[in-house]
Amino acid sequence: MVYLYAIVDADAAAPTTRGIDGAPVAVETHEDLGAVVSVLAQQPSSDSQQAVLDHARVVEAVSRGSAAVLPARFGRAYEDADSLRRALEAGAGELRDALERVRGCVEVGLRVLAPERASVLSPVPAGSGRDYMRDRLATARQEKAVADELHLPLAALARASIRSTPTERLLLTAAYLVPRRSLAGFQTRVEELQQSRPDLTLACTGPWPPYSFAAEAARP
Amino acid sequence: MDEADDKLLAGSGDLPALARELEALETGLPRRINADPERVEQGLAQLVLTLVELLRQLMERQALRRMDQGMLDDEQVERLGQTFMKLEQRMEELKREFGLEDRDLNLDLGPLGKLL
Numbered sequence: 001m002v003y004l005y006a007i008v009d010a011d012a013a014a015p016t017t018r019g020i021d022g023a024p025v026a027v028e029t030h031e032d033l034g035a036v037v038s039v040l041a042q043q044p045s046s047d048s049q050q051a052v053l054d055h056a057r058v059v060e061a062v063s064r065g066s067a068a069v070l071p072a073r074f075g076r077a078y079e080d081a082d083s084l085r086r087a088l089e090a091g092a093g094e095l096r097d098a099l100e101r102v103r104g105c106v107e108v109g110l111r112v113l114a115p116e117r118a119s120v121l122s123p124v125p126a127g128s129g130r131d132y133m134r135d136r137l138a139t140a141r142q143e144k145a146v147a148d149e150l151h152l153p154l155a156a157l158a159r160a161s162i163r164s165t166p167t168e169r170l171l172l173t174a175a176y177l178v179p180r181r182s183l184a185g186f187q188t189r190v191e192e193l194q195q196s197r198p199d200l201t202l203a204c205t206g207p208w209p210p211y212s213f214a215a216e217a218a219r220p
Numbered sequence: 221m222d223e224a225d226d227k228l229l230a231g232s233g234d235l236p237a238l239a240r241e242l243e244a245l246e247t248g249l250p251r252r253i254n255a256d257p258e259r260v261e262q263g264l265a266q267l268v269l270t271l272v273e274l275l276r277q278l279m280e281r282q283a284l285r286r287m288d289q290g291m292l293d294d295e296q297v298e299r300l301g302q303t304f305m306k307l308e309q310r311m312e313e314l315k316r317e318f319g320l321e322d323r324d325l326n327l328d329l330g331p332l333g334k335l336l
């Protein structure tokens with residue numbers, strides 16, 4: 001089977017690093033598109049931490065060597081070279097658009113954690129239902145305002161951004177598609193925001209291959 | 221770990237707490253229930269309470285959104301508020317009873333995101 005790590009330009013060089021199970025990594029081309037692949041004996045399991053790390057390492061290596069990379073999610077594989085080529089052919093338009101979108105960009109992640117709410121463990125005071133609801137609404141509005149205050153200036157510096165808020169304590173989880181040349185400026189902006197809100201826990205990570213901006217497109 | 225450290229562009233505040241929160245997200249729903257008889261009850265409780273907590277949060281978000289849009293009258297707001305208060309209280313009691321913490325009941329709501 002043919003295992004897919006990423007979609008690149010057809011003229012991208014294959015990384016010298018080894019792939020999953022030590023398999024060599026090659027670039028299969030279809031017109032102007034390239035698929036970074038390994039031929040594997042069987043589908044790797046996501047329970048294998050080693051395989052997941054191998055996948056990430058190949059994507060990182062490709063990403064360092066090429067201007068435009070669409071990382072595939074772990075586990076995407078095709079029966080043989082023919083079925084890979086058919087998939088590339090069918091998805092070519094979308095893949096080209098997506099490659100242009102991420103060209104020259106890296107992904108930067110941001111997570112913001114709110115201070116622990118003191119009230120969480122104390123029993124809810126008996127009050128009116130209306131007060132409770134008003135209180136919750138005010139809190140939700142305030143959290144939204146804080147998340148906006150951090151997210152909007154950063155989104156303005158990025159080519160694209162994705163935002164979500166997965167838990168009550170995580171005020172903001174966001175991914176930004178940042179042109180490489182703007183990365184230093186982006187980082188400075190994060191540090192400024194950090195200084196303006198010392199009450200929040202903030203972690204900014206990267207540069208990553210643009211996983212969050214490619215997952216759909218790299219599913220030919 | 222070295223590689224992960226390299227990837228931190230900027231960080232401040234209680235980073236270990238953030239790491240715990242993210243770890244809890246990863247493992248929020250146990251993949252398997254522990255079959256050890258001593259622990260099976262807690263495992264089941266965690267599974268059930270996680271789902272109840274998810275529903276509670278979704279319902280509360282929905283109610284707050286409707287309230288924000290002025291779609292609820294005073295009496296409805298009062299009734300909903302009482303319901304959510306009691307539910308939250310009961311959840312606290314159950315969590316204590318089964319030795320579970322908030323982060324044991326975290327589920328990634330993904331694009332459902334926050335309320336407003």
